[in-house]
Amino acid sequence: MQMVILAGGLATRLGDLALNIPKSMIRFRDKPFLQYQLELLAAAGVRDIVLCTGHLGDQIENYFGDGRQFGVRIQTSRETQPMGTGGALKKAEPFLKERFMVMYGDSYLHMNYQAVWAQHGEHPTDGLMTVYRNEDLYDPSNLEVENGYVSEYSYDKAKPRPYIDYGLTVLPKTVLRSFPEGKAFGLREIFQRLIGARRLRAYEVRNRFYEIGSRKGIESFQRRVDEEKV
16 A cells, blocks of 8 residues: 655645644644654555655655654655645656555544555546545535545535545546646646546545644644543
C-alpha cells in the first residue's frame, strides 16, 4: 500500500497559528500533527509514503527525513510554486505506483486502511472515495452517493447533501495521464472526471474524521489527544 500525503498548502484559514510553519507541523503535546498521521499509518501497515510539500516544506523534510525513525519510508516531492492538490499529485507522478491512496496533510483518519485497499483492488481501474454520512455536522457535506458510486461532488449550499468526502481516496495512476504537467489544478477536477465516467466508487466509513484545517478542528483534535493520549 502506498500513501500520498498532500502537505503543501498555505493554511490561510489558520492565521497566526501557521504563520511561520507548515500546517502539518502544528504541535499537539509537543508532537507535530504529521507525526500522528505517520504513526497511525505505520500501525495500519501503510509504510510507503510520498509527501507532497510546498510552503515551508524544508521544515517537514528536515524533521521527518526518510521516515525510518517513524516506521515508514518517505519520498518527497516539493512544489516550488503553488500547484493545487491535483497539480501536486501530478508533480509526484514519478514516485507513484500503479495505484495509490491519497489523503490531506490536515486529516486524521482512524479507519481500516487494509479494507479500503482490498475493496479498491476489486475494481483497480476506478477510483474509490471514502465517504462519511455527515449531514453538515463537522463540515458542510458535499457528496451524493447512488448505488455505490459518488454521483455528485459540490459545495453548492443551496442543496443539502448527506455525505462528505472523508479525506482518503484510492486512485489508479492512469487518471493523471490526461492532465498536463506544470498546470495548477485541484483533486476536485480528477474527481469530477471520474464521476462523469461513473468510475468513482464510494466506501462508507463509520468513524468520524478529525482535521486541523480550521481553528475549530484544531480544538477538536487537541481534545482527542488530551483525552485519549493518541
